[in-house]
Amino acid sequence: MSSSINLTLKIWRQPHSDALGSLETYTLDHISTDMSFLEMLDVLNEKLTKEGKDPVAFDHDCREGICGMCGAIVDGVAHGPEKEVTLCQLHMRHFKSGDTLVIEPFRSRAFPIKKDLLIDRSALDRIIQSGGYVSVNTGGTPDGNSIPIPAKQAELAMDAAACIGCGACVASCPNGAAMLFTSAKISQLALLPQGQVEGKERALAMVAQMDSEGFGNCTNARECEAVCPKGISIRNIARLNREYLTAVLSEG
Amino acid sequence: MWFVRFVTSSIGKKLVMAATGLLLFLFLLTHAAGNATIFMSSAVFQDYADELHSHPLIVLVFSSALLAVLLVHIGVGLYLFYENRAVSNNRYVVSKRVVKNSLASATMPYTGLFVLLFLVIHIFGFTFSPKDVPISSTVRDMLSNFFYALFYITAFIALTFHLSHGLWSMLQTFGVNHPRYELFIARLSLVLPLFFFLIFGGIAFYFMTGLGANY
């Protein structure tokens, strides 16, 4: 049943990229436990607006856990304490009245902070641009059923393809690595015959791009997998390692 | 050149760590097998040591290669440690590890460095020990020192931790991760390090407690 709680929020406030940021403390009373985390932030922002203060900037869009736009570190954990949800799907009933929540932006050398909790994740786009696709033009493609794909293989590809590109993996990796993100796309395409054609070039190019963006090195700490809102497995990283090794040995 | 590009890439560095780690692990296996002869008798152990040292060329090639592997493992490891620290230092006001049992993975550089310190002392103590004293006596004499043995045991604990993440991590890096073998690998990366601990730690314990006083 819904009830209401009172919270103390410590939120990272930073006016713009070049400014110094700090944690600001806010108190928020009568928060319905049916609210989502982002709705709680909406309420805070309405309150700040009415007090003539600057509302907290945060990214969000679909609010149903699929667009990958939202995300923050809540008490040290990306997307908060619940498993396999994004911040917009985290409901306030998972917190207790009197809790103090520390809310910080996703941080990585490759994710500059733009304002408050709002960051620039275009490095992830550039990784995809370097080869995260099958190079086919529109039109002239063979019939969809011309190449049978084992159902299991398609399911595995779908497991990897479920990535929403939110960047939680990077934010919670102790080394700020983007391996889970990169491996998810490489795995998806490596598992499908359509993607295997240029699999080697893809692995080399995407890893090179990932490294040049300033992401850290993977040390198999598994934090990425633990916070991924879509439950993407580090088995994909193992697959990427295999793909990369064979690519390097034969093509690199 | 492709090789330079490869070893300087993030995955390349990881693969180097895994490959050198695997070689060091194999060395540990042989070392453990050899040392296990201690439990049989001082004579058997001495025979093993003498036999080994009667092939100086093999020993030279083997130990130089081992040294090279070790240096690469340490060098790349330290470099990764340095790079990763640069990324991760003081990122968050509050940060929490979500993975359970993350102690081993979080302390890899430290356990590694501790094992390195141990190695230096170990090599000075045994490898460069006086040639005229039988090695079995050296082992008994040195490990009978309580604090020296305690240091050894501590180092083996560090090694156990290092290996418990290292073994799993090495397989993951080589791309060995499959649901069917997941449990097996998880157990293996617990059992094997403990096995090493039992053998190496057992030797130290054996002498430290005076059990091997008449060795």
Place this chain on the structure above:
Amino acid sequence: MELNARVPAGPLAEKWDNHRFANKLVNPANRRKYRAIVVGTGLAGASAAATLAEQGYQVQVFCIQDSPRRAHSIAAQGGINAAKSYQNDGDSVFRLFYDTIKGGDFRAREANVYRLAQVSNEIIDQCVAQGVPFAREYGGTLANRSFGGAQVSRTFYARGQTGQQLLLGAYGALSRQIKAGRVAMFTRREMMDVVLVDGRARGITSRNIITGEMESHVADVVILATGGYGNVYFLSTNAMASNVTAAWRAYRCGAGFANPSFVQIHPTCIPVHGDYQSKLTLMSESLRNDGRVWVPKNQGDLRKPADIPEAERDYYLENKYPSFGNLVPRDVASRNAKEQCDLGKGVGSTGLAVYLDFADAISRDGRETIFKKYGNLFQMYEKITDSNPMVEPMMIYPAVHYTMGGLWVDYDLMTTIPGLFAIGECNFSDHGANRLGASALMQGLADGYFIIATAVANYLGTNKLEQINEHAAPFLDSRRGCEDRIARLLKNSGGGPAGKCTVDEIHKELGRLMWDNCGMARNATDLQAALEELPKIGKKFWDHVYIPGNTREINQSLERAGRVADFLEFAEIMIRDALTREESCGCHLREESQTEEGEAKRDDANYSHVSVWEHGGDGAPKLHKEPLSFEFVTPSQRSYK
């Protein structure tokens, strides 16, 4: 305003071929000299941009989010239709065409819909080639399901994330063109204006959301792929940034807006539970296959559902529509739920919900079977509401989901402004007065991958365009106009927030007005009242809205304010359109137009047309009509009794 649909002559099945042959082409070597602007990176925008760039055009692409991958197409769950007939169950291009046009209650253009059905098969092939992980049968062939009451299995899907996977495919194709240097990608940009030079669309003015800067972009054609306007209701299943601004700016520049009152309302959404609520979540329609919809027979019955005996429950859908029962189409289910709640029989804390009960299904098929079918949906529901549908009935309520109305376009998807095209949900073309399930993805990709390129080539091949740059007067004027508008939005913000209202407060007020008066069931009195109320909200907005911060920084309140300002203006033509359409059709019941049994009554004699609204400057908007004629199908009345 001249509405020439330019539908090609000839038999239905040959129109598209004839048209492609008649269309002018641009020599491959010359294409790089032309620039196209694509606004929006959903299925339609991303696929159009990638396709045009592959063909050699220079393309500039704009999106509002931080990455093109986040457009709201990503949230589509169910699937995408195609007339592949892989299941050998009697499907064909003509059947898909017929189902779509009938589903739209005969308010769409035959030729457009037929073309959509024709290219649907190519879409599937294209997506498979891109590595979209569609569900497969054990033999490795593509799996299909029947969706939204269709009698054939023609829906392709990738779990419940079909939209995401199709969008990521198009995003991949777009990314490839960015890498190749043929697409310049502008993220975090909001389109503020279309720039017309000599009556032709020659560029846009956009605002950089990070820096606040107004930017001009020059092109030879402008393609809008900016989605639907469901957020005019404040609460909808749309993403928070979905808005009408781009389409509305085009309208203000002279583009006709077609059928703005055609909005689809989805019956199975999680009900509103508080006034802080920001968004409604859709639950798959498949739930109605096994769930029974009911409300208490007595008004204001506050007992727990388990305490209400069978005799005091009203299974109103089963009682009213014995042959279809709980599986009546979306609009009928939605309308009846609202009717029950309006009668005071709604349940839940707000009284704005009805039960969807699985108890009978569970006792019939067993817990395991039901959980296997709907487990993931139940978990999603429980995550949001903290209530388990295996134990107590689910609560559902209708929510705004999709907008069939949009910018009027001809057969080539060009608006009434030459050089300005509209694709995907932001045009009006294919869904008539109601959209079939799994057809939105099909339309977005059909427009983007297979239709827009030939239309653009024809436009460029038949028109001689002068060289201009962003220093030309029209661009300067547009920039200045946009800056002025922002200054006007911020004019109340000096002197603090005391006695003023926030953007969201106004938006909620607008949303309530629209939901209450221009929602599922409409009547002249309420619409008229809303039309009178609307300017008051508008005045309150412009006189009292308080927006913190300034324009030269990230200012999310300012972004929202701009969008709400456009929704406020746009709502007027929505209401007017609903007012002038004195028939029930598709999604909407016009209360004055009902059969004796209280069902929707379409009026083909008077309303078989597309209503197109033209901006009237300071005066009232002008209504134009594009008559719809049906040469190949015969309009029939729906009946679900």
